[in-house]
Amino acid sequence: MSSVLSDIVRHKREEIAAARSRISEKQLTTQIRDAPPVRDFRAALEQGRPGLIAEVKKASPSAGIIRSDFDPVRIAQAYEAGGAHCLSVLTDEKFFQGHLDYLRRIRAQVRLPVMRKEFILDRYQILEARAAGADCILLIAECLEPDELQMLHDEASELGMQTLIELYDERNLDAVLNTGTRMTGVNNRDLRTFTTSLEHTFSLLPRIPEDVLLVSESGIRSHSDIRRLAAAGVGGVLVGESLMRQNDVSAAVRNLMHGGTDLLSENQGAEDRETH
Numbered sequence: 001m002s003s004v005l006s007d008i009v010r011h012k013r014e015e016i017a018a019a020r021s022r023i024s025e026k027q028l029t030t031q032i033r034d035a036p037p038v039r040d041f042r043a044a045l046e047q048g049r050p051g052l053i054a055e056v057k058k059a060s061p062s063a064g065i066i067r068s069d070f071d072p073v074r075i076a077q078a079y080e081a082g083g084a085h086c087l088s089v090l091t092d093e094k095f096f097q098g099h100l101d102y103l104r105r106i107r108a109q110v111r112l113p114v115m116r117k118e119f120i121l122d123r124y125q126i127l128e129a130r131a132a133g134a135d136c137i138l139l140i141a142e143c144l145e146p147d148e149l150q151m152l153h154d155e156a157s158e159l160g161m162q163t164l165i166e167l168y169d170e171r172n173l174d175a176v177l178n179t180g181t182r183m184t185g186v187n188n189r190d191l192r193t194f195t196t197s198l199e200h201t202f203s204l205l206p207r208i209p210e211d212v213l214l215v216s217e218s219g220i221r222s223h224s225d226i227r228r229l230a231a232a233g234v235g236g237v238l239v240g241e242s243l244m245r246q247n248d249v250s251a252a253v254r255n256l257m258h259g260g261t262d263l264l265s266e267n268q269g270a271e272d273r274e275t276h
Contacts, residue, residue, distance in 0.1 A: 004061065005142060005143065008092075008095055008119055009119060009121065009143055011094055011095075012092075012119045012121055013121060013122075015093075015094070016121065016122050016124055016125065019124065019128070020124055025123075025124060025127055028124070028127040028128060028131050029127060031131040032127065032130050032131050032159070035130055035131055035132070035133050036107060036108075036133050038130075038135050038159075038160040038161060039112075039113035039114075039135040040113065040135075040162075041086055041113040041115060041135050041136035041162045041164075041183070042162055042182055042183055042213055044085045044086050044112065044113050045085050045086055045183075045213060045215070045235060045236040046213065046235065047085055048085045048236070048257070049230060049235060050215075050216070050226065050229055050230055050234050050235055050236050050237045051085035051086065051235065051236045051237075052083070052084045052085050052086070052236070052237055052239065052253065052256070052257055053084070053085070053086045053087065053088050053115065053164075053215065053236060053237065053238040053239070054079040054082075054084035054086075054087055054088070054239060054240075054243055054253060055087075055088040055089075055090065055117065055238060055239065055240030055241075055243070055244070056072050056075050056076055056079075056087060056088065056089045056090065056102065056106065056244075057088075057090045057096065057098070057240045057241060057244055058070045058072075058090070058096065058097040058098060059096055059097040060095075060096055060241065061095045061096070062194075063241065065097075066241050066244045066245060067244050067245065072089070072102040072105065072106055073105050073106055073109050075244070075249060076089075076106040076109065076110050076112075077109060077110060078249040078250045078253075079112075079243070079249060079250070079253060080110045080111065080112050081250045082249065082250035082251065082252070082253030082254050083253055083254055083257060083258075084112060084253055085112065085236075086112055086113045086114070086115065086136075086236075087106060087110065087112050087113070087114045087115065088114075088115045088117045088138070088238060088240070089102055089103040089106055089114055089115070089116060089117060090102075090117050090118075091103055091116055091117065091118045092118055092119060100116075100128060100129075100132050101132075103116055103129075103132050103133065103134060104132040104133055107132065107133035107134070107135075108133070113135040113136060114133065114134055114135055114136070115134065115135065115136040115137065115138060115164060116128075116129040116132070116134040116136070116137045116138065117138045118137070118138065119140065119143055120137055120138065120139055120140075120152060121143065121144070121148070121152075122152075123151075123152070123155050125137075126152065126155045126156050126159065126161070127159075129156075129161070130159045130160075130161060134161060135161060135162065136161055136162045136163065136164060136183075137152075137156050137161055137162075137163055137164075138163075138164050138165075138166060138185070139152055139153065139163050139164070139165045139166065140165075140166050140167075141165060141166065141167040141169070141172035141175060141176050142167065142168060142169060142172065146175035146178070149165065149175055149176065149179055150178070150179050153165065153179040153180065153181055154179075162181075162182065162183065163179070163181050163183065164181075164183045164184070164185050164215060165179060165181045165183070165184055165185065166184075166185035166186075166187050166217065167184070167185070167186065167187065168186070168187045168189070168190060168200070170203075170204060170207070173204065173207055177208075177209065177212065181212070182211070182212060182213060183212065183213045183214075183215060183235075183236070184208060184212050184213070184214055184215065185214075185215040185216075185217050185238065186200060186201045186204050186214065186215070186216055186217060187200075187217045187218055188200045188201055188216065188217060188218040188219040188220075189217075189218040189219065196218055196219040197219065198216070198219045198220065198225060198228075198229075201214070201216040201229065201232075201234060202232060205232055205233070205234065213235035213236060214233075214234050214235050214236070215234075215235065215236035215237065215238055216229055216234050216236070216237050216238070217237070217238040218238075220237050220239050220242075220256075221242055222256070223255065223256060223257070223258065223259045223260070226256060226257060239256065243256070
């Protein structure tokens with residue numbers, strides 16, 4: 001685990017304890033009864049091949065503020081209008097300036113399935129996600145032991161949600177697949193060196209079973225990248241900062257997925273510095 005990731009995990013455990021003291025698991029379970037029905041995240045992605053998970057993200061630890069005129073609902077609606085298949089919403093407050101309320105508000109205003117993107121370490125966060133209306137959660141293999149990964153995947157499944165389980169290190173792949181997840185994310189950014197290479201997806205692709213939808217994350221900047229990934233059989237892509245920096249987010253989605261002007265090259269350096 002990188003030092004940055006270790007710092008985030010350490011703070012997250014403190015944050016979870018504080019949240020639990022304010023709202024109990026029993027209270028969250030009661031709130032879940034009023035949550036909107038779960039939408040099928042994977043089925044939405046399969047409409048694209050690759051389907052686009054567009055990320056609502058205000059900031060990152062290394063890049064700072066990504067979009068100063070940040071309006072999460074408006075951005076989510078722009079993604080939907082541009083043809084995104086699913087949404088990812090950053091909910092970490094300290095490091096990414098996100099908030100769980102962003103997800104709650106977005107889920108009420110768009111038709112797309114929504115994933116809580118967070119450093120999930122505890123069942124409590126899964127209950128929070130479902131109470132807020134999340135249809136899917138992100139789990140990060142580099143943050144969790146295999147038994148924790150299995151437990152959290154099973155907890156999400158019991159609530160009707162799907163999991164996208166992300167990894168960078170190939171050594172974690174068996175633990176990811178053993179959970180029974182139907183979606184696996186390959187992070188193309190090495191959090192130890194912060195280098196990004198789309199080739200990382202292609203190197204792991206042969207080890208992904210056909211019935212597991214593979215999502216390529218980070219380093220996707222052009223329609224030519226999308227075409228390469230589609231030709232290889234990649235089922236989804238997750239794109240965040242590059243889209244968030246565009247003036248016309250809807251047009252940026254259309255250009256990325258269907259051809260046209262590539263995501264602005266001047267954003268490449270910023271994306272390479274992005275922590276997650």
